[in-house]
Amino acid sequence: xLLQLKGVSLSFxxxxxxxxxxxxxxxxxxxxxxxxxxxxKTSLFNVITGFYRxxxxxxxxxxxxxxxRKPHTVTRLGIARTFQNVRLFxxxxxxxxxxxxxxxxxxxxxLAAVLRLPSQRAEERRIxxxxxxxxxxxxxxxxxxxxxxxxxxGHQRRVEIARALATEPRLLLLxxxxxxxxxxxxxxxxxxxxxxxxxxxxxxxxxxxxxxxxMNVSEHISVLDHGSLITEGTPQAVQNxxxxxxxxxxxxxxxxAL
Amino acid sequence: MADSTPSTxxxxxxxxxxxxxxxxxxxxxxxxxxxxxxxxxxxxxTPWLASQYMTVILTNALLYVVLCLGLNVVVGYxxxxxxxxxxFFAVGxxxxxxxxxxxxxNFWAAIPFALAAAALAGVIIGGPTLRLRSDYLAIVTLGFGxxxxxxxxxxxxxxxxxxxxxxxxxxxxxxYIDSAIDFYYVFAVLAVLAYxxxxxxxxxxxxxxxxxxxxxxxxxxxxxxxxxxxxxxAYITGAIFxxxxxxxxxxxxxxxxxxxFSFQQSVLILLAVVLGGMGKIPGVILGAFIVVLGPELLRxxxxxxxxxxxxxxxxxxxxxxxxxxxxxxx
Ligand SMILES: Nc1ncnc2c1ncn2[C@@H]1O[C@H](COP(=O)(O)OP(=O)(O)OP(=O)(O)O)[C@@H](O)[C@H]1O
Ligand SMILES: [Mg+2]
Numbered sequence: 001x002l003l004q005l006k007g008v009s010l011s012f013x014x015x016x017x018x019x020x021x022x023x024x025x026x027x028x029x030x031x032x033x034x035x036x037x038x039x040x041k042t043s044l045f046n047v048i049t050g051f052y053r054x055x056x057x058x059x060x061x062x063x064x065x066x067x068x069r070k071p072h073t074v075t076r077l078g079i080a081r082t083f084q085n086v087r088l089f090x091x092x093x094x095x096x097x098x099x100x101x102x103x104x105x106x107x108x109x110x111l112a113a114v115l116r117l118p119s120q121r122a123e124e125r126r127i128x129x130x131x132x133x134x135x136x137x138x139x140x141x142x143x144x145x146x147x148x149x150x151x152x153x154g155h156q157r158r159v160e161i162a163r164a165l166a167t168e169p170r171l172l173l174l175x176x177x178x179x180x181x182x183x184x185x186x187x188x189x190x191x192x193x194x195x196x197x198x199x200x201x202x203x204x205x206x207x208x209x210x211x212x213x214x215m216n217v218s219e220h221i222s223v224l225d226h227g228s229l230i231t232e233g234t235p236q237a238v239q240n241x242x243x244x245x246x247x248x249x250x251x252x253x254x255x256x257a258l
Numbered sequence: 259m260a261d262s263t264p265s266t267x268x269x270x271x272x273x274x275x276x277x278x279x280x281x282x283x284x285x286x287x288x289x290x291x292x293x294x295x296x297x298x299x300x301x302x303x304t305p306w307l308a309s310q311y312m313t314v315i316l317t318n319a320l321l322y323v324v325l326c327l328g329l330n331v332v333v334g335y336x337x338x339x340x341x342x343x344x345x346f347f348a349v350g351x352x353x354x355x356x357x358x359x360x361x362x363x364n365f366w367a368a369i370p371f372a373l374a375a376a377a378l379a380g381v382i383i384g385g386p387t388l389r390l391r392s393d394y395l396a397i398v399t400l401g402f403g404x405x406x407x408x409x410x411x412x413x414x415x416x417x418x419x420x421x422x423x424x425x426x427x428x429x430x431x432x433x434y435i436d437s438a439i440d441f442y443y444v445f446a447v448l449a450v451l452a453y454x455x456x457x458x459x460x461x462x463x464x465x466x467x468x469x470x471x472x473x474x475x476x477x478x479x480x481x482x483x484x485x486x487x488x489x490x491x492a493y494i495t496g497a498i499f500x501x502x503x504x505x506x507x508x509x510x511x512x513x514x515x516x517x518x519f520s521f522q523q524s525v526l527i528l529l530a531v532v533l534g535g536m537g538k539i540p541g542v543i544l545g546a547f548i549v550v551l552g553p554e555l556l557r558x559x560x561x562x563x564x565x566x567x568x569x570x571x572x573x574x575x576x577x578x579x580x581x582x583x584x585x586x587x588x
Binding site: 049051070071076081083088089091092099101108109110112114120124127163 | 454458465466467469470473474476477478480481482483484
């Protein structure tokens with residue numbers, strides 16, 4: 001197991017969001033986490049990446065404990081993420097956005113920058129080249145000098161992925177990467193996710209509501225409902241699991257009641 | 259400047275183009291170099307053309323350039339409000355005053371201590387407070403500024419309310435730096451160095467990190483950026499700029515007192531940064547000149563000049579809330 005969660009429980013003011021979740025991501029796999037709205041999927045990402053502190057449980061990456069680590073440390077240890085609502089640095093260029101990912105892989109400080117030390121210049125060049133390569137990987141080199149805010153939504157999502165890749169992660173967490181994409185862009189996203197794993201060796205865990213995309217791209221699916229993991233397995237197994245159907249039906253009932 | 263304040267929407271569009279042309283005009287490296295050389299030449303010959311009085315005023319403006327570029331790192335780059343920036347200026351000035359005048363340490367040898375003291379002050383103020391969100395930070399920095407001034411007024415070593423006087427003039431290779439023109443050049447060199455440092459910081463890993471954190475702390479954190487460390491670096495960098503200004507301010511005047519480092523001073527520096535346009539180096543430099551030269555140019559208004567100046571500033575901020583320097587957009 002690359003990522004392992006054991007008995008992770010999270011609650012806000014007595015409101016249980018995650019309830020003793022045991023969960024793992026296998027190395028080299030593309031996995032999905034699904035579940036109805038409010039199931040706690042994004043919260044699980046936030047717990048893994050150190051944004052939320054669970055009350056109970058253990059989390060480890062490659063055997064290294066992650067609990068109580070700050071988000072920036074978790075990223076440095078090899079987990080990168082995107083956000084459910086795209087969160088780019090809007091007033092900065094696309095390339096500068098991607099360069100953010102390289103921060104944790106470089107070290108020059110203020111003095112080195114002011115003196116333009118040779119080591120600092122070499123490092124800047126490396127940041128530039130790595131970031132450009134990541135941007136190229138998602139196919140957006142042509143947009144490198146545009147302000148992020150001026151990009152089409154689908155492109156912004158890809159920039160966010162490039163930025164995450166620039167942190168040189170072992171595990172990439174994608175929170176609803178297909179939300180707001182058209183069908184052509186969804187197809188391209190499937191290919192991109194597969195290339196991320198195949199060409200870069202990065203394991204991928206995605207949260208997604210688009211079932212056809214999930215069934216298409218995942219090798220393993222876990223289902224979360226009301227903060228509990230109700231089942232997991234191959235796409236076929238999960239698809240036919242009555243508990244899963246019930247979880248989603250329950251949601252439909254609620255929506256009908258509204 | 260290339261743009262004027264437009265009144266109708268079609269003008270608005272044209273202004274966008276004018277701004278783009280304005281930037282494009284200096285985009286090419288040779289033109290940039292030519293502009294830099296021109297400005298440098300003006301900087302060098304000015305004291306030979308200006309009156310002694312004007313030279314002193316310009317020296318003060320150059321000091322402000324250093325201070326404003328320093329505060330710009332904190333406020334403009336990193337987006338941290340600082341209402342007590344004069345404290346770092348004071349730490350630099352007092353450290354140099356105490357070490358040279360009371361301990362007889364050579365001026366140049368004392369500089370590293372003054373810078374270290376300012377950096378330490380940056381850590382002391384920044385360390386515990388940078389975890390706070392920005393509104394609290396404003397209040398804490400304001401308090402810090404007042405504490406530093408209060409300490410300076412009440413400690414014996416700082417000379418109490420009357421401050422320190424007879425701070426010895428520095429020598430450079432046997433030459434006494436003492437005339438108005440000497441100090442003009444000292445501050446011109448400092449301003450140029452501050453300009454170069456600002457530019458280099460902006461185009462660096464740390465400079466980008468400041469902007470990431472300013473835009474979206476959580477996204478920056480998710481990218482592996484330690485926001486507290488990065489903000490602290492901004493504070494320390496700003497503190498060093500401020501201290502450098504203070505060090506040479508002290509030896510220029512030969513005397514310092516707590517009132518040189520009042521809350522008003524902090525506000526004036528902040529005003530220049532906001533007026534010029536936070537984060538925009540040429541704008542901040544312009545802001546520094548305006549804040550120092552403005553009241554001088556309005557001397558004809560007599561006692562009303564500060565009022566007239568304040569009204570003018572208010573009008574500028576009303577029409578250009580993000581500063582007078584035009585925004586560069588792609
Ligand atoms: N910071 C927080 N404070 C309080 N409650 C929270 C917080 N974050 C999440 N929650 C609660 O946790 C529950 C799960 O939210 P979460 O965002 O993890 O769901 P999700 O599975 O990602 O849903 P969606 O599919 O709509 O994105 C919700 O009831 C939400 O209100
Ligand atoms: Mg969610």
